[in-house]
Amino acid sequence: MADSPYSVNQGFRHSLAVQIRVLGALLLRETLTRYGRHNIGFLWLFAEPMLFTLGITALWTATKSVHGSDLPIVAFALTGYSSVLLWRNMPGRVIGSLMANLALMYHRNIKVFDIFLARVILEFGGATMSFAILGLLFVSIGILEPPEDILKVFAGWHLLAWFGASLAIWLGALSHEYEIVDKLWHPFSYILFPLSGAGFLVAALPYAAQEVILYFPIVHGTEMIREGWFGERARAIYDIPYLAIFNTILTSLAVLQVHKLSSRVVPE
């Protein structure tokens, strides 16, 4: 029986099929649970981050925020704040998610990793759609130039998503054993926001500050997205290998922590 729904060992392809099926079921369940069927339902998935970004864009436009370049402020806010949502919402949703879904551990096909991954995918989808839709909207009504190098935007976006996903899963796994993770994440993410490069260009900082700020991996992703969108004008400074290595380390930590957690988790 090639398609048995049970996890009697049947090889990698089978396992993969089970995994994908479980992820799909979890995604639908998460979406339904979170957004329900009322009013616009699952559209909230990206309507919510869109509202955030719109709000910030309006605010920065109104206050004519100083960001150290001649870039249009709408474009600046869109690229900056969308990136923040990307890396910040994933940990926010994944922390504590296992506790809420402990009972699901009774279904042997559902692994700890699946629960984290389902939420990561959902957040990634929401932030990405919000970014894409707002970008299209702004371009089509003429307040934003289309990106100069869409592939670079794409690559930068995914490097940031990789960072966010690894961080989310690592913290998610840690939070199951250490409650303090949940408490610390909120202040931590707020402090990280101004340091993430969302509100300024690195090139506009004094040299000494640049040195420091470039230790923050997120900055590299944000700068890369900006360069993809604005080209030369963004005067971006970033180091892909640095971000990639950082992400790899974070991913390893996440995988190790999930592995450790999986052998200890006690279903409700």
Add this chain to the structure above:
Amino acid sequence: MICVEDVHKIYKTQLGSNHVLSNVSFKLHKGEKLGIIGRNGAGKSTLVRLVSGAEMPTSGIITRSMSVSWPLAFGGAFQLNLTGKDNVRFISRIYKQDFEHNLAFVEEFAELGAYLKEPVRTYSSGMRARLAFAISMITEFDCFLIDEVGAVGDARFHEKCNYELFQKRADRAMIIISHDAAYIRDHCTKYAVLHDSRFTPYDDFEVAYSDYADMVAITKVPVSKNIAQYNQTSQLDVRYRASIEDERFRILVQRGDWARDRGDWELAQIEYEAALDLHPYERTYWAQHGHVVRAQKKYVAAEISYRNACALGIPILDVRPFFRDVMKHQSMDEQEFPLHPLGKGNVSLQPPSSQHIKVLAKAIWGVHSLNLSETLDLMRKNSSMDNLVYSMLTNKEKFTFSAPLEENDDPPHSKTVSEKDSDWIIELCQIAQPNLNYSNPEAAIAQFQQLDGVISTIIRAGGFNDWKKVQQLFMT
């Protein structure tokens, strides 16, 4: 086949590590049904979770060459914000099943009607249980894990469940854990006892159950030392809880029930009496005890038991027909010595039970035991504890027998009050409610230890406070 080899499970807690399972090994073949007996917290559910694969053992290997269900009828996996239908859809997806087909089955089986389209949050606990069981049945497994399914739903639903599990799926393997030993006896082919983290397999239920009873009997259950329970009903309620949580009590009454169902009155009497010896303030089994001694024509004992049942809170209506029969056989007038029900208010106003009489006889007369007729005589004549203590204090010759001394039965009525002094003193304090220093009740109780004048000592300590007749007696 499921093969469990040398499995250990240790939980780390704040107080150190808790060795829940050690050295557990067994094999379960297709079609075999394993029933596991063990007290609360013995690790039964943990073992089931390990077998299901939801949790990993600390060491040891569990291999499954057949598909194993999740613990059956387990409702916790519901997402409460989702509708019953959504939950069916989720499970169908996880196990790659036809949703429409499953939905039709659940609709028919769980009988939830339009509620299936409402969030599970709005369901009653019975509805949740029905949904959970129906969902468990939509996926076919080679081995089913059943954790306390016996407690679910009304009788008709229970029957439906039994049909689905034991008729339609008679060829499957099962692991069943239940508090209901009869359920395990009736549905399993092999048995195991889980006690003190050890797993002992048996082929015969009777052997397993009697070994289990022996293991449990050695376990000490702490006596409640809480004295500050002013009113009688709450005192009795606390004691009732204690009895249903006491595995020893449950085993004894279970065996008593089985003997009763076979019509073996004598054995039933022995088992019930052993149980009531552990928890003499439990009410329902006093009535049961009454029935089995009445069947043996021991009318004095039966009358005591029925009076006990009422004094401890069984409604008079439930007992009266039997009581009437018992009185008729003794040619006694029911009007003259009516049943006294448990009422509201202070202990002093409540009717005494035989255990109260035993404790008071020890305190007032210094006697270790009373026989049945003596006990019954006191019960008949005293409708309240206040009266009882008054007449015990004033009646120096102790008895004017109105009940015939026809039987001289043994336990539990003639069983001596607990030899350990502090136990009966605690019971006495629970009755008399002296003002104690609750920060150190042991020391407070110790002051009453000397038998001579224990009653007056307690009265001086503020005991028997609103006992009108007793107080009168001591005023003069």
